[in-house]
Amino acid sequence: MDFNNILTDFKDGITTIIINRPKKLNALNQETINELHQAFKDADLDEYTKVIIITGSGEKAFVAGADISEFADYSMEEGEYLAANGQKVLFDFVENLSTPVIAAVNGFALGGGLELAMACHFRVASDNARMGLPEVSLGVIPGYGGTQRLTQLVGKGRAMEMIMTAGMIDANKALSNGLVNHVTSQDELLSLCEKIAGKISQNSSVAIGAAIKAVNANFQECVNGFEVEIKEFGKSFGTEDFAEGTSAFLEKRKADFPGR
Structure with a gap:
C-alpha cells in the first residue's frame, strides 16, 4: 500500500x-x-x-x-x-x-x-x-x-x-x-x-504475544493481571511453539518456532 x-x-x-x-x-x-x-x-x-x-x-x-x-x-x-x-x-x-x-x-x-x-x-x-x-x-x-x-x-x-x-x-x-x-x-x-x-x-512469537497481553493487563481497570497470566500460561501448553521449545530444550538444540 x-x-x-x-x-x-x-x-x-x-x-x-x-x-x-x-x-x-x-x-x-x-x-x-x-x-x-x-x-x-x-x-x-x-x-x-x-x-x-x-x-x-x-x-x-x-x-x-x-x-x-x-x-x-x-x-x-x-x-x-x-x-x-x-x-x-x-x-x-x-x-x-x-x-x-x-x-x-x-x-x-x-x-x-x-x-x-x-x-x-x-x-x-x-x-x-x-x-x-x-x-x-x-x-x-x-x-x-x-x-x-x-x-x-x-x-x-x-x-x-x-x-x-x-x-x-x-x-x-x-x-x-x-x-x-x-x-x-x-x-x-x-x-x-x-x-x-x-x-x-529467536523466541516464540506466540509466547511473546501472550506475555504482552499479560503485562498490559496489569494496567487495565477491573482486570486481574495475575488471572490473565495464569490463563495465558495455560494456553501456551496447547501451542506448537511450546511443543517445539520444550523438545528443543530436552534435545539440546536450538528451537525452530513455527509461530503457532
Missing part, C-alpha cells in the same frame, strides 16, 4: 515504519495517524514480521508533536472525539499489538510524539533525543494517553513535574527515569534496535 506520510521497510523479520514529514518535524496529523494504523495492522498480520520498529525521518525529530493547525478551532465535543478516536486508532492499538513494537526515538519526541513512543512496548533513544509533554503551555492536556502512560513509566511525581512544567528532558534523564531502555548515538540507533529485535525474533 502506498502512503503519503510514512515509509515502510522489511528485512530479516523486522518491519521498520518511518514517519516521513521532515518539513513538519514528523508532526502527527489525522492522515498520518490513519496511515500508521494501517501500517501497524499490516505488519502485525504479516506472519514474517517478528518485530516492528517505529522511527522518524531525518535527524531532528522522532515526532515533534501533533499538528496543532488541524485542531486549533475545535469545540469541546470535537476535542473529546479527537482524543478518543486517536487513542483507539493508534495509541491503544499499538500498545495491544501481539507483535513487539520498539520506538527508535531520534531527536524530539514531544506531545503526541512522546505519547506514541510510550505506547510502544519499549523505547531506545539517540543521545540527542529530547522528550516532553508541552500541552499545558497551549492550554490543553495530553490527550493520547500521555497522563496515564507517563505515570506508569516514571512514577506519579516525575510525571506531574514533566506535565506541569511542560519542559523537556534529555536522553540520559529519560534513561535514569525509566522512560527509555537504552541510549546510543544517532548513527547506531537503528542498528541497536535491530540487534535487540534479532534477539526477540
Whole structure:
C-alpha cells in the first residue's frame, strides 16, 4: 500500500515504519495517524514480521508533536472525539499489538510524539533525543494517553513535574527515569534496535504475544493481571511453539518456532 506520510521497510523479520514529514518535524496529523494504523495492522498480520520498529525521518525529530493547525478551532465535543478516536486508532492499538513494537526515538519526541513512543512496548533513544509533554503551555492536556502512560513509566511525581512544567528532558534523564531502555548515538540507533529485535525474533512469537497481553493487563481497570497470566500460561501448553521449545530444550538444540 502506498502512503503519503510514512515509509515502510522489511528485512530479516523486522518491519521498520518511518514517519516521513521532515518539513513538519514528523508532526502527527489525522492522515498520518490513519496511515500508521494501517501500517501497524499490516505488519502485525504479516506472519514474517517478528518485530516492528517505529522511527522518524531525518535527524531532528522522532515526532515533534501533533499538528496543532488541524485542531486549533475545535469545540469541546470535537476535542473529546479527537482524543478518543486517536487513542483507539493508534495509541491503544499499538500498545495491544501481539507483535513487539520498539520506538527508535531520534531527536524530539514531544506531545503526541512522546505519547506514541510510550505506547510502544519499549523505547531506545539517540543521545540527542529530547522528550516532553508541552500541552499545558497551549492550554490543553495530553490527550493520547500521555497522563496515564507517563505515570506508569516514571512514577506519579516525575510525571506531574514533566506535565506541569511542560519542559523537556534529555536522553540520559529519560534513561535514569525509566522512560527509555537504552541510549546510543544517532548513527547506531537503528542498528541497536535491530540487534535487540534479532534477539526477540529467536523466541516464540506466540509466547511473546501472550506475555504482552499479560503485562498490559496489569494496567487495565477491573482486570486481574495475575488471572490473565495464569490463563495465558495455560494456553501456551496447547501451542506448537511450546511443543517445539520444550523438545528443543530436552534435545539440546536450538528451537525452530513455527509461530503457532
